[in-house]
Amino acid sequence: MRKNYLLTPGPTPLPPKVSEAMSRPIIHHRTPQFQAILKEATEGLKYVFQTKNDVFILASSGTGAMEASVINLLSPGDTALSVQGGKFGERWAELCKPYGINAEIIDVEWGKAVSPLEIEKRLKANPKIKVVFTTLCETSTGVVNDIKAIGEVVNKTEAVLVVDAISGLGAIDLKTDEWFCDVVVSGSQKGLMLPPGLGFISVSPKAFKLIEASKSPRYYFDLRKAKKAIDKTDTPFTPAITLIIALNEALAMIKEDGLEKVFARHKKMADATRVAVQALGLGLFAPTAASDVVTAAKVPQGLDGEKLVKTMRDTYGVTIAGGQGEMKGKLIRIAHMGFIEEFDIIAGISCLEKVLAQMGHKFEMGKGVRAAEEEFLK
């Protein structure tokens, strides 16, 4: 008998309605019944994306949707500007490379947000830049970027803005249309409270012009095929039926609360987590640009961060994430995204206190939980 608690930045816990939806008998996808489901899913995604643009559903992980945006917008020899301040930001340039696309890089110190002015400067310096690749919330550092300000900068140019909102969509505000986000990419296993297996991508009319012009080879991720299909409420290839049925349950929950309330809940959760870890003497990794999606905190000097995460998970059933890439062993990352509530955070902080105490970290027992409780009481 062992109870598991999931506080990772993807996958996030599944609401019972979502789980139940996946256990229903399967239906065929080329039927009016599934067309109605696909239509509802597409409309619901437009609400969450805050867009009037087309939103396509891919049977892939979020990386598949990222690749779709790279190869559909750019041709070999084209130039893109890629913002990287963490493991997932780096993926944009990695994706450009095999396709012969030049990626100019803005290297942002891990734990910091990118400066929109820097993007403006780079766009002015090189008018050949066709696409700017950014990240809403960099999962590996917990940093949130100022997409609104970046959108204003990019919108003044011919370039197209692509936002990786895999972490963040449905958890924090992202006004796709109002903030001039031409392409927004997301995945199912984060704020949308589903298992992994679906990629999402919204495309503005400005971006569609690049898609028509792109000479990069593509088939499965060809958004021209996706556009042709969605205009007939269809998909070009067999869709991940059960996940799309479950998506409608999650979207209904988000719609019922309304985006504002959903974002406020995430902020409350994040505020509580931030004060709690600080009360335990753990510094925030991104104090100036901390997202409401996932909190990255520094492992106290002398403590083994990997052991901390492993003990919480393997001994007590509480799964949080550790550091990635250059921060391996140096960070803990506690997600407060999707179907996570107040008392899940309390449970997570309590387990963190227990293992920190066992590992010899000096702090006042209960202080983290109390700080979170006081924050929640506000």
Next chain:
Amino acid sequence: MRKNYLLTPGPTPLPPKVSEAMSRPIIHHRTPQFQAILKEATEGLKYVFQTKNDVFILASSGTGAMEASVINLLSPGDTALSVQGGKFGERWAELCKPYGINAEIIDVEWGKAVSPLEIEKRLKANPKIKVVFTTLCETSTGVVNDIKAIGEVVNKTEAVLVVDAISGLGAIDLKTDEWFCDVVVSGSQKGLMLPPGLGFISVSPKAFKLIEASKSPRYYFDLRKAKKAIDKTDTPFTPAITLIIALNEALAMIKEDGLEKVFARHKKMADATRVAVQALGLGLFAPTAASDVVTAAKVPQGLDGEKLVKTMRDTYGVTIAGGQGEMKGKLIRIAHMGFIEEFDIIAGISCLEKVLAQMGHKFEMGKGVRAAEEEFLK
């Protein structure tokens, strides 16, 4: 109140154990717990593929796995031989085109199997052919190809044999290693009794040499990344966790019966379906190469095939498939693949009789069901 019966060649009905598995709380994928699941899935797939080769699991539909085999094996300017005798066979050449791969085509009349001698002739005529693309069971026509004979032909050459076994794997015999199938591609929603969303691909050492040499651009579907990951019991990108958990339930069911018994069950089902539709006066579309996966029967002269399929589905809840491509409106296709048993076939034939009678087709009521019953009694 309406009961639905699914007799389509993908998705196929889900066993209750599979449905239940998907409704379990989700777990994180970078954990020892998921590693054990991934290992079990990979081993189980090797059993069903009848191979010692690596089998990779992709988060994509079957077409994604087909694209993976094209771009990992071939470079721009390379030549492949593509067998096409239906909608899915045609996909191989469609996939080659954007990547600048020359596809020589063997055009097989729809409803017929390809002649292995023709493949031998073409390989001799053009020693530049690096890859031969074939289909185990062509879903659009119900035809099964003689992969064993094709394997013997291709194995005598430098070329690599790729088999699209999306329809057929786990339903009819395919001895990957014994029949020299270098690459076998499959999907989750057919013989493996899962929802769509997973692609599978097995790779022989001979094929791995082409993978190392391929200059086609790729990232998400890069099998070099997949190989590196699986050697550490990992995946390069976030896997479709719930579907893989469900896969293990389906694989356990197949293993419990054993492949021989599973194939015998499919044959029995196919034999009964074939005699039943013929007893109703419907000719088999592929009398000389009918697969045990799906039966394609010709719609009687003067009858509207699309209306027949729609009425069965929308009025009576029995979903079968109609004709695709050039056979639209002219065929019905009844699947007997995956979690389908004797009395599902009886139900399907009975509904077919009902609608045929309503549409004015002349036949002796009950004759199709009786023919199936007699076949099952043998």
